[in-house]
Amino acid sequence: NKTMEKISLFTISQYACQRRTTLNNKNKIFTDALEILAENCEFNENERSYVVFARATSVLKSLPYAISSMTMLEGLPNMEVQPRAIIEEILEDGKSSTVESLLCDERYKATKLFTSIFGVGLKTADRWYRLGFRTLEEVQAAKDLKFTKMQKAGLMYCEDISSFVNKAEAHAVGQIIEKFVHKCVPNATVTLTGGFRRGKEIGHDVDFLITCPEEGKEEGILHKVHSLPQGLLLYYDIIESTMEKNKIPSKQYDVMDKFQKCFMILKLNNTLVQNSDLNFKDWKAIRVDLVIVPIQQYAYALLGWSGSRHFERDLRRFSYHEKRMNLDNHVLYDKTKKVFLTAKTEEEIFAHLGLEYIEPWERNA
Ligand code: DCP
Numbered sequence: 001n002k003t004m005e006k007i008s009l010f011t012i013s014q015y016a017c018q019r020r021t022t023l024n025n026k027n028k029i030f031t032d033a034l035e036i037l038a039e040n041c042e043f044n045e046n047e048r049s050y051v052v053f054a055r056a057t058s059v060l061k062s063l064p065y066a067i068s069s070m071t072m073l074e075g076l077p078n079m080e081v082q083p084r085a086i087i088e089e090i091l092e093d094g095k096s097s098t099v100e101s102l103l104c105d106e107r108y109k110a111t112k113l114f115t116s117i118f119g120v121g122l123k124t125a126d127r128w129y130r131l132g133f134r135t136l137e138e139v140q141a142a143k144d145l146k147f148t149k150m151q152k153a154g155l156m157y158c159e160d161i162s163s164f165v166n167k168a169e170a171h172a173v174g175q176i177i178e179k180f181v182h183k184c185v186p187n188a189t190v191t192l193t194g195g196f197r198r199g200k201e202i203g204h205d206v207d208f209l210i211t212c213p214e215e216g217k218e219e220g221i222l223h224k225v226h227s228l229p230q231g232l233l234l235y236y237d238i239i240e241s242t243m244e245k246n247k248i249p250s251k252q253y254d255v256m257d258k259f260q261k262c263f264m265i266l267k268l269n270n271t272l273v274q275n276s277d278l279n280f281k282d283w284k285a286i287r288v289d290l291v292i293v294p295i296q297q298y299a300y301a302l303l304g305w306s307g308s309r310h311f312e313r314d315l316r317r318f319s320y321h322e323k324r325m326n327l328d329n330h331v332l333y334d335k336t337k338k339v340f341l342t343a344k345t346e347e348e349i350f351a352h353l354g355l356e357y358i359e360p361w362e363r364n365a
Pocket residue numbers: 193194195196200202203204205206207255256257304305306307308309312329
């Protein structure tokens with residue numbers, strides 16, 4: 001066992017896409033703390049520090065053993081001064097005072113609460129904070145706040161949505177979506193992706209990719225969502241595709257893709273939910289994302305939507321810096337050979353990049 005540890009110390013890559021990271025996290029006490037700090041950097045739009053905390057977190061998640069002393073960090077990649085200081089604090093006191101005080105910080109708490117609402121991003125959260133709001137009750141009671149249609153729905157169902165979706169609920173939603181899609185196009189396929197594909201027990205939403213064997217047949221599906229059984233569709237917003245043919249992925253970390261998609265809130269019946277007023281109801285509002293993918297881009301879309309976010313970020317970074325290739329959710333472009341590399345499966349994409357295949361449940365980086 002000790003030999004195994006020594007070997008892994010020297011072979012751990014700085015890239016998450018060259019590590020196998022299951023949900024069996026042996027360093028949760030550290031990664032929970034570091035993730036809070038990373039999140040706060042995102043709130044402050046401090047990209048540089050965000051990356052430092054996120055990379056250290058991800059390395060710790062991949063270790064097959066628990067860190068129990070500072071010397072065990074030697075030889076590990078991405079362990080910079082800021083995360084090291086936090087790890088040291090936790091090793092000494094069992095907790096980090098920096099994290100403890102952040103958890104009591106007014107702005108952090110409000111930003112966390114507000115951005116948890118569907119339709120509320122950093123800009124809105126910050127505006128509400130500067131207007132003096134600290135709770136959702138205050139926001140909802142405010143006389144002259146204007147909400148978008150999305151935010152109204154987000155606020156209306158915030159209790160259900162923030163309570164997380166479990167696996168059984170995700171599968172039940174999958175059956176509803178599949179039935180609807182097959183009514184539109186009988187041989188279309190619906191694939192559960194996102195965190196649930198990585199084996200997670202809970203998620204903040206349920207993500208599905210929809211594709212058809214014959215290119216083009218998938219195009220009309222989303223505009224029929226209103227034909228879902230009466231009352232199930234609590235909210236939906238269709239984003240039209242902005243795809244261009246033979247577009248070379250421009251930016252290194254282009255997170256938003258150009259597929260047609262639908263952000264919705266579905267009513268899932270027959271699940272008992274207890275609300276904060278201690279009343280029970282027999283349905284739950286669930287956030288669902290549907291993504292429409294042309295078959296030639298399916299492998300890239302599946303790889304891109306399976307996450308984790310950090311795994312995706314490092315896949316793109318690895319492609320760009322180590323292979324001179326640009327990767328996004330649509331294509332892979334080889335800048336040396338000046339060609340687009342086609343792929344039918346995720347395995348082929350890893351092979352194009354010269355990477356060992358990493359299974360979805362090993363991408364919890
Ligand atoms: N993703 C992407 N491009 C987008 C949106 C998401 O590449 N425009 C990727 C990154 C995520 C995955 O798709 O890992 C799914 O997004 P989620 O935000 O739903 O994240 P998860 O499903 O991983 O986590 P959660 O359990 O919070 O839903």
